[in-house]
Amino acid sequence: MKPELGVCYYPEHWPEANWAKDAARMIETGLTWVRIGEFAWSRLEPTPGNLQFDWLDRAIETLGSAGLKIVLGTPTATPPRWMMDKFPDMRAVDAEGHLRKFGSRRHYCFSHVGYIDECKRIAQILGQRYGRNPHIATWQIDNEYGCHDTTLSYSDAALNAFRRWLADRYGPIEALNTAWGNVFWSMEYNSFDQIELPNQTVTEPNPAHVLAFHRFSSDQVVAFNKAQVDALRPLTDAPLLHNYMGRVLDFDHFDVGDDLDIATWDSYPIGFLSDRLEADEAHRVAFLQQGDPDMQAFHHDLYRAVGRGRWWVMEQQPGPVNWAPYNPAPLPGMVRLWSLEAVAHGAEVVSYFRWRQAPFGQEQMHTGLLTPNGHGAPGLAEARQAADDLAALGEVQPARAPVAIVFDYASNWAWTTQPQGAGFDYFRLVFSAYRALRRAGLSVDFVPPAKVGEKHYYLILAPGVAVLGSLEQQLLQGCDLAIMGPRTGAITEDYQIPHAGRPGLDHLSSHVDLIETLPPQVVRTVDGGGNAEHWVEHLSGEAKTKLSFADGTPMLQGDAGLWYLAGFPDETLWDRVITMAAKETDLTLHMMPAGLRRREMQSHEVLINYNAHPISWNGLQIEGCDVLFRKHDSH
Amino acid sequence: MKPELGVCYYPEHWPEANWAKDAARMIETGLTWVRIGEFAWSRLEPTPGNLQFDWLDRAIETLGSAGLKIVLGTPTATPPRWMMDKFPDMRAVDAEGHLRKFGSRRHYCFSHVGYIDECKRIAQILGQRYGRNPHIATWQIDNEYGCHDTTLSYSDAALNAFRRWLADRYGPIEALNTAWGNVFWSMEYNSFDQIELPNQTVTEPNPAHVLAFHRFSSDQVVAFNKAQVDALRPLTDAPLLHNYMGRVLDFDHFDVGDDLDIATWDSYPIGFLSDRLEADEAHRVAFLQQGDPDMQAFHHDLYRAVGRGRWWVMEQQPGPVNWAPYNPAPLPGMVRLWSLEAVAHGAEVVSYFRWRQAPFGQEQMHTGLLTPNGHGAPGLAEARQAADDLAALGEVQPARAPVAIVFDYASNWAWTTQPQGAGFDYFRLVFSAYRALRRAGLSVDFVPPAKVGEKHYYLILAPGVAVLGSLEQQLLQGCDLAIMGPRTGAITEDYQIPHAGRPGLDHLSSHVDLIETLPPQVVRTVDGGGNAEHWVEHLSGEAKTKLSFADGTPMLQGDAGLWYLAGFPDETLWDRVITMAAKETDLTLHMMPAGLRRREMQSHEVLINYNAHPISWNGLQIEGCDVLFRKHDSH
Amino acid sequence: MKPELGVCYYPEHWPEANWAKDAARMIETGLTWVRIGEFAWSRLEPTPGNLQFDWLDRAIETLGSAGLKIVLGTPTATPPRWMMDKFPDMRAVDAEGHLRKFGSRRHYCFSHVGYIDECKRIAQILGQRYGRNPHIATWQIDNEYGCHDTTLSYSDAALNAFRRWLADRYGPIEALNTAWGNVFWSMEYNSFDQIELPNQTVTEPNPAHVLAFHRFSSDQVVAFNKAQVDALRPLTDAPLLHNYMGRVLDFDHFDVGDDLDIATWDSYPIGFLSDRLEADEAHRVAFLQQGDPDMQAFHHDLYRAVGRGRWWVMEQQPGPVNWAPYNPAPLPGMVRLWSLEAVAHGAEVVSYFRWRQAPFGQEQMHTGLLTPNGHGAPGLAEARQAADDLAALGEVQPARAPVAIVFDYASNWAWTTQPQGAGFDYFRLVFSAYRALRRAGLSVDFVPPAKVGEKHYYLILAPGVAVLGSLEQQLLQGCDLAIMGPRTGAITEDYQIPHAGRPGLDHLSSHVDLIETLPPQVVRTVDGGGNAEHWVEHLSGEAKTKLSFADGTPMLQGDAGLWYLAGFPDETLWDRVITMAAKETDLTLHMMPAGLRRREMQSHEVLINYNAHPISWNGLQIEGCDVLFRKHDSH
């Protein structure tokens, strides 16, 4: 594989006279891919049925003939204003019952049948016109599903679809009443038509009700996406993809990804550290202009799994953005670092967002590779540098990761429904596990529950997986050692406590007797070092106790091949657990200094320094904000 | 009196085959009471008019014949789903104007006439069937009035009832305009039909309007409760009760209690410290797993007054709950401590919530005495221990408390309507007074304003009582010394400043000239020690100044029998005031170390140690989380 | 000019028997003005068309014949309840789509045509009856426009008016689409009827849409005010005025002021420090009972500009108020200090709010000069003292200010629409500049953008002015040195980035290449001292660099007559910049100690000590909370 670079471009924003010059300059910068079209519906169809594709024909021809491969987007994330007149009820409704109005983007409900038909229609028209066009190398469907909290909608369209979904799933209403335990608080229904969406209840609704609504809502995203996939597949051989976001967990990306060929995501390291990551102030200050050292890698690895090995960065932050609470500039070198780090994790393409900063609209303060008046912004030179680096690197292949983490979107829905403690969060827990593996210098794979056991790993971590299902058997097949817990196997599919108790394992005699959650200022000390925080379980059982709390109760129990953690480990405790697991499995660790990260490729060891200052490690010096590709034979 | 233990049980949640075993195990644990039925409407009447009582007949017979006395609940806190079809407008509306939907509990408006009729009907059916059943020893009406902010409703049903309530109270509309001072800002009405509920106004509504709405809303709760009382009284001789909550102040519990025979409350010490108590971080950490040392006692004493001497704990926290921001486990010993502390305050019954943890529904993470799969949870052994302790204790009688505090729900409504300073709160003020009396080792009674003077006390505290009425005369009859203020006698019944000024006393020449409120970082120092915080009044008048602020103005003025406080005392200042009051009245104080509390019974002095560590006091050693009943003759 | 004192009075609140006594006591206190009538509509017209003016005739006669000049208010801020029956749709709607109900004040939408007609009618009736009455010396129209967030309304009335306003402004819909850049995210409209108000969109709406809505909403306030001006002008020769609030920026006060003769404002120093000013805790504590030392002066100077030289304080805080989070009392001397400070800034009248504390209604805890039962409150003696001070002072004339600041309401709308960093705020930036000038002992004028160049100043500061227009040319005419930036000239009228780049100056080669915003814990150090915080721009260009960041990039660039600041200066940096500017322009600075402020009049230097303690300065001693008028010849 030879990784390439690309950029997002909006020909409809600029005079046609600029297009050829822009294309030439992209090529000159070392970019080979360009994404277009994903917000252009009002220009493709200014009034209902009035199709205006000439300009897009010319744009494709201009860009393509300059040597650029094109990602063509379907424009369904931004239905034009006239669509609202046609379907006044197509907009989503928020949890407070308020209609979410036209005037920005993503103003549609995933359950609106009329709008889904319109999306199929426009996708089909695009497919018919460009499905065999040689410049169209890939298709993007819609844009950033779920962004701006758009997965869940409390509209009538969603209500009706939810009732049908439940009837299909449960059969007679009595089955649903039993599955949900509706006898509790007299919540039993006489018919599916009595079920409402789980918002605005007096106190919290039944968690089974909420979890079902999350599963339903995720299925609606999958179906929405599949409608366009089905429209396009007969008309093109180019791969289909979608661009996901960071830490958007409201729908199951694996399910959407199964219908697509490539997963891509939109990586905004500085914005994400500012607006969606738990961190103390010192960490926020230290990495203010670099982003969190593990956040990008986490998503690279996650979306590599979603894409079944094929993945891109579709939007790479090129400078300050406009949407985070604070928007500082990346330190010099960081745009290049982010690009090369993605390559180290196996990206086929890294595409910058966007070519030229728009002088109008909501994102006018979002930088591009060019300034609004067409000068090179700082990101341009770094993109050029990254292109040179990639040219020098040549063919690369990803290496097998020795360890994996199970990632389960439904567990996030379960635990946001009933966190039990304000400090507990599924992503936070999994991210803490990921960080621990990275501090140990390990390359990491993510695996959805359904695929655990398909490949073999030294070690698989499965913290917080809500529903056990057949996971225990799969883990025993899929690794030398599996570490589960805390809160693994904690509920059934229908949000009940399992009859067999928690975690309910056949091959590990370890039982959760009691669960506690803790405020931030209180932790539980572990003998020998480290603490559990946020979440603590009281374990009993015959399994061997490998780590104990200060009061003598088990923190880590395990027998051959299966371990269970009784709390949310802090960094010190995670490091101890990983070290013990490495001993157990002959896994080699490479303990990393703060801010330095390591990723294995087949041919290279890649060292990525998120610090502003140089780091010496293992006889090597890595400059601040720099990436070092070290050939394996150069050891 | 021989105090007993009980438990809350949901036969409808478990296979009928379990019932007899559960009953036997309750008896074995030392429990003699069981509460059932309060959420079972959908099982008693699955569709309108389709009554299904056989299962309840059998449950009552099984539990009763095992030797358990039964509290039977009316199921009106959880109307079934079909009731919403019958009365779509029966649900409450929140202050933002949003309908509060079905799907949890308490989904009704207290003012909906159709629903009140349904409640009378179901109560009557239950009364006819079980009113003379020998196993039914007590009836609980509804469940936790006011919980989840359900007292105030902004529905049309409430609006119409409010207009009638106002017309009845004020007569011609001009009388209301004058009483409320509606000339201010041209708020005068031409008819009662023009009056709206006081939500969603541009800036704050007239406080007289808001206070009237609070009085009305409280009256609606009283009337709602009385409708079921009236339905049941002719059908049963068993006492009627309700289970109140902690720090729920939206309706007048004394008024509801006047129609009932026993007051009970639901005591969740750890949850309440976490979610409804002002405290600094150190206090929260020190008592994280015990609860605040005064919060339970406060409510025991308050509800003893509401029950006119007869009171229970209906729901006693048995382990971690599910609903607080953080849910740690009680320290070993605390479940027993809470139980015995209630007995020391005169409880007839302490009943645990609940027998067995439900594996489904909203409270599946709320522990019981048994785990979901039927093992003994930590609370079970402590309940067993408490039962043994009570057996050893034998007959006990409450002692007369030497001091009392006036508690007035309407004052809370007044001061939440116009706090004047963000740090001022009625409960907070009264609780600070209560803590001070408890630090001095005193047993405390609460008295509603209407009953002040019925019994005599050495000392009565009446801080923050909004409307004076005849309170001054009653206090002079009811105690040797009364301490009023701050903010006592501060408004009229219709929320005006009294013509005679504040506090408007006949026998104390003390006048409030100016009122200040202070941010948390600023206090006013008192000569000789201590500070006023949050709230400060400038006093003048001929009364003797007993304590002065550093600037020489009075902090405490008083003459024989009546004192007035000019600010919200901090702990040091409260201790000085109580010490001065004790000297004045020959009251004996027993100053207590932090976390140790004392309660007098006729035969015993009871010492309750909320600390995790042992405390030595007065030659005695009280272990951490332990209770010591010391016979008075053992001195 | 001989400054005078006045008071706000509500004859409708008190028995008619009191009026003459009150009037006599006002005169005795040294007050010569009285404002009445502005909330009295329900007494003037209790039911539609039923006019009741006799009481007002008598009140005017009583007050006037006692020697008081009367400000008569139109009562349009408080339409009576029957008006809601006539126009149910006249109330405003908030951004969440909720109707803002009757029951307080300002319950109208500025765009409701029917209500505007009613306002014209009542103004005309008042004008016909009292327009030539010799006691009516001034008219106040409405009361505190914009208070309680009432400028923006999301009602149907506003929507319809907004569509007409846009059609008038833009002509064909295509012009609007182009001007707003609606091609971005397919937001293009086919007709003006498709445009909605910019609330409740999925993510943020187009900033051009929001800014247009702000301009429109400001214009509606202007038109609403002008309707009453037009009704009154033919009927009276007395000046017309309005009373503005502090830090209310939602409408353009200059535009409203252009139709009036005098600007007045309502000054609540202690409330404003508590509820609307950025400050650290130490500052809040130090000035808790005095108010911020620059906040009053800022508004005095601003409203002097709005009134084109003629201005008053219409409501002066006389003691604790009722509406701030905390409401402490002014330190002794402060009521007098605030009064004299206003005079030093050129006030014609300082009028206290209110004469006697109301015992009812929303403001019953708002002090007056008298207590509710008619005793003198602390403010009364200070008003009396101020009257004596003014008598002693005699005739005074304002002095020319040597420096000015451009103040632009539209810039506030622009930057609240897209702050880009949570720490950036237009008022905060301008206020920091104002403070810096005051620390240097300078008297300051404010100038709206349209009038820059009409008078000449040594120095004009123009930070954060969003749209450049012809400002550069005006500044070159209007001063020796102009300092612009940060964020000056940053957008076009239609919220686009200017084609010429930022700031787009013709006579200064200084270009903004990149913009960063910073969290509070991060600053950018400037060589030689001081920091930029919140907002930082990367500058290039040929202009001379006068100050540099630690990394060598320019913080201040400038050539003769024009400087540009590349960041939001902290206090140290502002002081350096002002010192450099003074050297450049031969401006004399008088560096002031903390809390002491200085204002020049023609005859006097006035020193105002906001500290509680005395300050020695320049050989003078100024007592705590005192004002010193030093004759210029006494040097």
Ligand SMILES: [Zn+2]
């Ligand atoms: Zn709403």
Ligand SMILES: [Zn+2]
């Ligand atoms: Zn994006």
Ligand SMILES: [Zn+2]
């Ligand atoms: Zn409960």
